[in-house]
Amino acid sequence: MTLLVGDIGGTNGRFGLVDGDAVRPRAVRTLANDGFATFEDEVAAYLDAAPERPDRAVLAVAGPVFGDAMRLTNRDWLIDGHALERRFGLTRVALVNDFVAQAAALPHYSADELTPIGEATPIHAPKAALGPGTGLGVAGLRPAGGGWIPAPSEGGHIELAAIDSEEFAILQALRRDFGRVSAEWALSGPGLARLHAAAGAVAGRGDAAIDTAEVRTRAEAGDVHALASVALYLRLLARFAGDMALTLGAQGGVYLCGGVVPRLSALIDPAAFRAAFEAKRPHDDLMRRTATVIVTSDVAGLIGCAALAGPAPERDGASR
Incomplete structure (x- = not known):
């Protein structure tokens, strides 16, 4: 299975793909948030140019995370995991705080x-x-x-x-x-x-x-x-x-x-x-x-997202 990882700050969004249980991303691309009206538009721009479609996603976002949706602290963007699942056909989208991802990456450098x-x-x-x-x-x-x-x-x-x-x-x-x-x-x-x-x-x-x-x-x-x-x-x-x-x-x-x-x-x-x-x-x-x-490392947050994802779940058993 292919995992979409993202590190979303107030200024830029960085995205990549991770294969299986690996933690190192490929197809890494950084997008300026000012170029998009919504976060979903930014994700669409990345996926439209990506070499393949991911099955699930872990996204590190700049702000407190409670549940499946949040607003960025330094940009008025709503990031809604359920909406992303529906629009992009993902089995699961997990949101984590961006520095939780930075911390999770520490053992993997x-x-x-x-x-x-x-x-x-x-x-x-x-x-x-x-x-x-x-x-x-x-x-x-x-x-x-x-x-x-x-x-x-x-x-x-x-x-x-x-x-x-x-x-x-x-x-x-x-x-x-x-x-x-x-x-x-x-x-x-x-x-x-x-x-x-x-x-x-x-x-x-x-x-x-x-x-x-x-x-x-x-x-x-x-x-x-x-x-x-x-x-x-x-x-x-x-x-x-x-x-x-x-x-x-x-x-x-x-x-x-x-x-x-x-x-x-x-x-x-x-x-x-x-x-x-x-x-x-x-x-x-x-x-x-x-x-x-x-x-x-310029992909620290992406490594952390992959580390937090854990083993790729079976499609029929995916759950929050």
């Missing part, structure tokens, strides 16, 4: 898809997957028998805290403009641009607003203000990663997923990142032993 930050190495123990994209996703993964069980989380929406006067002033500037400052608001992909603008306002520079890609480009070119904004972003992200490690008991490692962190990897100071991650007194020693790893 090759070594060249993982880049460590610091010297600590992952162990066989509970893990955490987190990462900035359109939003800020979080999930846990716990060993169970001979396998793993992912645990959903909306940890990206916790309150973001400052630890010094500079951070307090910058977060206060964000709060004046946007109200509540969640971790996602500052540490999602767009969050870097927001932090840069707030830092400029606090410093009285009055910089013209620029997007996250431009902040990164300027930082790579050596612009001191952009470098300071990236350093702040990474410091806050490292502290948030440490908070999630403690919350989820992730002694097996914290994995930074999604496309944003790999694009910033050349600007990461491992020592500074680890210092911020580990500063969790009275648990500094525990944190020093907890690995931090960048996931560089």
Whole structure:
């Protein structure tokens, strides 16, 4: 049987096909959500160009999942499993949170898809997957028998805290403009641009607003203000990663997923990142032993969907 796997964020949908009980996708294609009025239209565009029709589907979607239908957190799209089954002749469509899929993928990477930050190495123990994209996703993964069980989380929406006067002033500037400052608001992909603008306002520079890609480009070119904004972003992200490690008991490692962190990897100071991650007194020693790893696979969510699908069911016995 052929499985359709999809990783659906606020900006893009990535799709692929998986054969039998494999986890590696083929016929992978990424589609921009802005090109489609509905999610079903996007699926149709992928399937119209696919080499064959799948029998069932597992779709990772950006937002909480309860039952067979949900709306994306950062795009007003309804994703309805039953409607997809009827329209595309699928025996079963399962919806999972996108970071549950990211967590489920963790045991299935090759070594060249993982880049460590610091010297600590992952162990066989509970893990955490987190990462900035359109939003800020979080999930846990716990060993169970001979396998793993992912645990959903909306940890990206916790309150973001400052630890010094500079951070307090910058977060206060964000709060004046946007109200509540969640971790996602500052540490999602767009969050870097927001932090840069707030830092400029606090410093009285009055910089013209620029997007996250431009902040990164300027930082790579050596612009001191952009470098300071990236350093702040990474410091806050490292502290948030440490908070999630403690919350989820992730002694097996914290994995930074999604496309944003790999694009910033050349600007990461491992020592500074680890210092911020580990500063969790009275648990500094525990944190020093907890690995931090960048996931560089561009099909992570699809691998996770395939891992969550389990063995292909017999057509007559398929059930929710």
